[in-house]
Amino acid sequence: MTIRLALAAAAGKMGRAIVAALSEQPDLQLVAALGRPGAENLGEDIGRLAGVAELGVPLTAPIAEALAQADILVDFSPADAALCHLRAAAQAQVPVVLGSTGFSADQQKELQELSTRIPLVAAANMSVGINVLLALLPQVVATLGEDYDIEIIEAHHNQKRDAPSGTALALGRAAAAGRKVELDAVACWDRNGSDGLRGKGSIGFATLRAADVVGEHSVWLAGAGERLELTHRASSRRNFAEGALRAVRWLQGRPAGLYDMQDVLGLRRTPAVE
Structure with missing residues (x-):
């Protein structure tokens, strides 16, 4: 079964690496690519921006429209933006693979609360x-x-x-x-x-x-x-991208809870579900 992905911060360094990796995965389909509101490259094909073949997916800003098309959201945005996306994903009941860092203690607390509503893989490093x-x-x-x-x-x-x-x-x-x-x-x-x-x-x-x-x-x-x-x-961001896509496949069908890459890779003896 094909998993449909929305990708936040799609035009960033990690976003482009994920787009490039995604273009080679037959079981994963990029259906929405999110950029910063007002960014100059909005409307451009995300495949072209990532240096691969055009994918027919323009860089857009509205998170609600992206989530309506997706099975899972992948997000490497800065912490403030990522938390806004996570709130929207929880509202839409869309699972999230989150690679953002820099959350404050209060933001971490909210992230944990939101993970009681949707399945969430959050990891500082997807490698x-x-x-x-x-x-x-x-x-x-x-x-x-x-x-x-x-x-x-x-x-x-x-x-x-x-x-x-x-x-x-x-x-x-x-x-x-x-x-x-x-x-x-x-x-x-x-x-x-x-x-x-x-x-x-x-x-x-x-x-x-x-x-x-x-x-x-x-x-x-x-x-x-x-x-x-x-x-x-x-030496490149490709290994982080491959890890994120591995998390996507693992997360599909999981119950609500907070997970990390230790769970994805089977390295944790006790699951991290809250």
């Missing part, structure tokens, strides 16, 4: 590789023990808005879970000034923004005389 790392990290941290210092280093392109990245935060939470603590209790976000002494048990973060870096994340686990580095480097 299969990074999600395998997220699954392994708690066990690695627990095995090494508390004498190993943990630092998380991430790099992205110079237009990324949120810092640290959603993926870096997810890695931090996974590392904290390995020590059975909450990330907020042990996170060190910066070391400005003269007080750079490392607190025992802290999890440090470093953020880099440069040029067109797609995404790099490293977890350092440093003990006396050795350092283990777990690193994921994305």
